[in-house]
Amino acid sequence: MSEPLARTPLYEEHLALGGRMVPFAGYEMPVQYEGIKAEHEAVRSSAGIFDVCHMSQFRVFGFGAFDYLQGLLTNDLSRIAEVGSAHYTLMCDEDGGIIDDLIVYHTGDLEYLIIANAANRTTDLDWLRAHCPEDSTLTEQIEPEHREGCGIVELVDESDRTGLIAVQGPRALGVITELAGTGFEAPRRFHIAEARLAGTPVLLARTGYTGEDGVEILCHVSHAAGIWRALLSFPEVTPCGLGARDTLRLEMGYHLYGSDMDRGVDPISAGLGWVVPQKGAPFVGSEAIARIRSKGPESRLVGIIVEDGIPRAGFPVLHDGEEVGKVASGTFSPTLGTGIATAYLPVSLAEPGTALEVVIRRKTARARVERPPFVKSTSLS
Amino acid sequence: MYPSDLKYDKEHEWVRVEGDVAVIGISHFAQHQLGEVVYVDLPSEGDSVSAGEAFGEIESVKSVSELYSPADGEIIKVNSALSDSPETVNEEPYAGGWMIQVKLADASQLDGLLSAEEYEAFVSEEA
Numbered sequence: 445m446s447e448p449l450a451r452t453p454l455y456e457e458h459l460a461l462g463g464r465m466v467p468f469a470g471y472e473m474p475v476q477y478e479g480i481k482a483e484h485e486a487v488r489s490s491a492g493i494f495d496v497c498h499m500s501q502f503r504v505f506g507f508g509a510f511d512y513l514q515g516l517l518t519n520d521l522s523r524i525a526e527v528g529s530a531h532y533t534l535m536c537d538e539d540g541g542i543i544d545d546l547i548v549y550h551t552g553d554l555e556y557l558i559i560a561n562a563a564n565r566t567t568d569l570d571w572l573r574a575h576c577p578e579d580s581t582l583t584e585q586i587e588p589e590h591r592e593g594c595g596i597v598e599l600v601d602e603s604d605r606t607g608l609i610a611v612q613g614p615r616a617l618g619v620i621t622e623l624a625g626t627g628f629e630a631p632r633r634f635h636i637a638e639a640r641l642a643g644t645p646v647l648l649a650r651t652g653y654t655g656e657d658g659v660e661i662l663c664h665v666s667h668a669a670g671i672w673r674a675l676l677s678f679p680e681v682t683p684c685g686l687g688a689r690d691t692l693r694l695e696m697g698y699h700l701y702g703s704d705m706d707r708g709v710d711p712i713s714a715g716l717g718w719v720v721p722q723k724g725a726p727f728v729g730s731e732a733i734a735r736i737r738s739k740g741p742e743s744r745l746v747g748i749i750v751e752d753g754i755p756r757a758g759f760p761v762l763h764d765g766e767e768v769g770k771v772a773s774g775t776f777s778p779t780l781g782t783g784i785a786t787a788y789l790p791v792s793l794a795e796p797g798t799a800l801e802v803v804i805r806r807k808t809a810r811a812r813v814e815r816p817p818f819v820k821s822t823s824l825s
Numbered sequence: 826m827y828p829s830d831l832k833y834d835k836e837h838e839w840v841r842v843e844g845d846v847a848v849i850g851i852s853h854f855a856q857h858q859l860g861e862v863v864y865v866d867l868p869s870e871g872d873s874v875s876a877g878e879a880f881g882e883i884e885s886v887k888s889v890s891e892l893y894s895p896a897d898g899e900i901i902k903v904n905s906a907l908s909d910s911p912e913t914v915n916e917e918p919y920a921g922g923w924m925i926q927v928k929l930a931d932a933s934q935l936d937g938l939l940s941a942e943e944y945e946a947f948v949s950e951e952a
Contacts, residue, residue: 479861480886687887754864754884776863776886805882805889807866 452497453607453668461683469562471498474685484691484778486682487654488822491613493675494684496660497668498562500603502569505555508577508596513556516575517548518711518733520724524550530634530651533719535571536729540710540736544568545701547651549636557636557647559660561701565603572599575728607668609661612692614823615680616658620648623674630659633824642674653689655696657823694784695777697747697816703757703773704745704786713741713788743788745772747816748800750783753809755802761787762801762808768793771802779819783809786816826853826945828919832935833944836893839919840938847896847935850923851883851914854948860885862914865907867892867924872900874927876934881924883914892924896934902926 449472458465463474474495476483486492504513514521519533530549534542544564549557560568577596611620621628623641631637636649647662663671675681690700699705705714710733712720720733748755748771755774760767774785785802793800798813831839837855841848856862864884874880874894881892904923907913914922929935939947 475887476860481861481863484886691886753866754889756889776884778863778886 450498452495453665454495454497454609454672457669457672458495458683463683463685466686468686469498471562473498474683476685476687477683480685480687480691481778483682483684483688487613487656487684487688487692488779488819489614490680490682491611491615491619491658491678492654492682492684492688493672494610494612494689495672496608496610497606497665499608500558500560500562500565500568500601501606501608501662502558502560502572503551503555503598503600503602504558505598505600506596507554509554509556512575512577512597513548514725515727516572517546517727518720518724518729519548520721521548522725524548526550527552528631528635528637530636530649531719534711534716535568536711536727536733537571537707538729538732540712540729540732541707542701542705542709542711542714542716543571543707545699545705545716547649549649551636551647557662559608559649563702565601569599569601605665607661607663607665607671609663609668609671609675610652610654610658611661611675611681612652612654612656612658614656616656619675619678619681620659622678633657641671644671646671653698654692655698655817655819655822655824656692690773691775691778694773694775694786695779695817695819696822697786697818699745700773709745709788710736710741712736713744715745741791743769744791744794745786746789746794747814747818748785748787748802748811749780749814749818750774750785750802750804750809750811752783753802753804753807754783755785755804755809755811759785760803761789761811762803763789763793763798765801768800774802777818783811784814784818785811789813827941829941831919831941832895832938833941833947834893834895834938835947836891837948838893838895840895840935841923842929842932842935845929845932846901847898847927847929848923849892849894849925849927850918851890851892852944852948853918854951855890856915856918856922859883859888859890862911865911865914865924867903867905867907868900870900870903874898874900874925883911894925894927895938896927896932897930898927899930900925901928 879891
């Protein structure tokens with residue numbers, strides 16, 4: 445019944461490292477190697493690498509690229525007018541429901557790169573296609589020299605030929621600098637630039653999902669394993685799985701699509717109003733979001749700390765004994781040694797310090813609202 | 826990996842019988858499957874336990890595992906050190922990682938437990 449799972453170009457590397465493989469977003473991915481806590485701590489104190497080859501990459505080219513993307517994405521695309529800059533943004537439907545969260549990189553003149561969630565690849569592509577200007581060229585999996593047409597916008601799905609490895613932690617840039625050799629200058633935070641790592645041409649994006657400084661390396665899939673091994677030759681580098689990726693991102697309060705938001709939630713309720721500028725250009729969903737913003741959302745995604753117990757997705761959240769919501773994301777924070785979670789709660793309960801309880805199977809654990817990031821100090825802060 | 830002086834159950838607890846007291850913990854296999862233990866929730870001394878009923882739980886970052894008592898009795902001692910250093914369950918599951926001591930109501934309830942050899946055969950099928 446279920447589709448066979450796909451493998452990233454690093455699959456054999458994971459097996460060789462003893463990775464514990466699990467299904468994730470249609471791929472067989474490592475959830476951990478040595479252990480989630482150790483991997484988490486390696487990223488906070490040194491450097492970790494993550495296989496994120498499963499993620500989707502789309503490219504948009506052409507004279508119509510800016511107008512096309514600005515009409516679909518919530519953040520103000522003119523904020524990344526400088527070639528090489530990037531930002532976090534959302535794609536929403538007409539009701540303001542979040543279709544996906546993305547990072548858009550302005551990779552060149554009339555050219556943008558979008559990195560999207562693996563599980564949303566088809567949904568995103570369908571939406572992007574459906575909203576293309578009439579005079580567009582939609583190409584998928586075609587080498588650039590074979591692209592045809594002269595549309596005002598060209599949309600290319602590059603996911604299958606693009607490898608992506610995240611290198612994160614206070615020592616990540618040191619490792620990259622050594623691999624890049626003399627004359628290397630790292631891109632600034634939220635910027636992207638070409639580079640050569642271990643002789644291989646790559647794009648280096650100074651972005652990540654851990655709250656630590658670091659880069660995400662884009663390369664051709666055939667080069668991914670070579671770069672992975674070159675990174676692992678540094679003693680300060682630890683391979684990290686999805687487990688650590690989740691604890692690291694939740695400590696920072698970074699949203700996970702499918703847990704913290706989905707099509708049924710708007711950016712204001714999700715606490716992502718900061719990527720929907722109030723005076724930006726119109727885009728699909730902008731009117732609906734403006735209405736929600738002026739009226740005020742009914743519920744809001746808040747951070748929760750649980751001192752004695754580990755909140756997990758779906759556990760009921762109580763206030764004065766009444767259920768007021770359910771845990772959206774929840775885990776143990778290796779840095780704090782406590783349980784951390786997110787949940788949609790009535791806005792009246794969103795104030796930091798509000799006393800809550802989380803039902804953890806047979807017992808009820810005391811909890812309180814906390815404004816993320818849960819971990820306040822990292823190599824980025 | 827499975828000391829021969831212990832008895833095991835299919836929920837992956839081990840039991841060491843000392844007179845009419847059973848010391849209970851989780852096996853090497855269980856701690857390995859679970860991963861790094863980050864939280865242990867144990868009952869209080871004086872609580873009673875029933876055979877086959879959950880008495881507590883242990884959690885790793887990713888998963889939760891319930892703890893089952895193989896016999897009826899009263900909890901006379903709880904390893905409270907585990908709340909501060911739950912990783913002991915991984916490091917020494919048969920020593921410092923013990924969980925509770927139960928004064929047995931009926932020691933014959935333990936007769937059905939597996940020997941180390943039987944348990945090893947059982948987990949090799951599960952693994």
